[in-house]
Amino acid sequence: xxxxESPRIHNDCSIxxxxxxxxxxxxxxxxxxxxxxxxxxxxEEVYWNEKECCYACRGGEIESWLDSTYEVIGNIHENxxxxxx
Numbered sequence: 001x002x003x004x005e006s007p008r009i010h011n012d013c014s015i016x017x018x019x020x021x022x023x024x025x026x027x028x029x030x031x032x033x034x035x036x037x038x039x040x041x042x043x044e045e046v047y048w049n050e051k052e053c054c055y056a057c058r059g060g061e062i063e064s065w066l067d068s069t070y071e072v073i074g075n076i077h078e079n080x081x082x083x084x085x
Contacts, residue, residue: 016075019046019055019066027072031055034082035070043073043082059083 016030023029024038033046035057044059046066055066074082 016077017048021055021066022068023070023072024068025071029055029066029070029072030075032076033072034074034076034079035066036073037064038069038071044070045076045083 016032019029019031021029023035029035029046031046031048034043035046036043037057042059044057044064046055046057048054049056049063057064057066057070073079076083
């Protein structure tokens with residue numbers, strides 16, 4: 001690269017924020033992960049809930065608190081089909 005050229009910016013990457021939590025298998029949970037609950041087996045997306053100032057899960061009309069009873073099964077960037085009806 002010539003010294004006067006600007007570095008190339010890559011817009012095709014996504015940064016996923018670590019929630020500070022792990023799933024039931026000890027896997028780190030990140031914002032944008034797709035998780036399933038031990039009891040319901042519903043697929044839900046991990047997101048930042050600004051109103052409650054915490055990470056939560058949502059799937060359709062369902063919204064729940066994120067805890068260690070969930071299991072990470074993918075993420076919205078690589079597995080969006082997991083959230084489709």
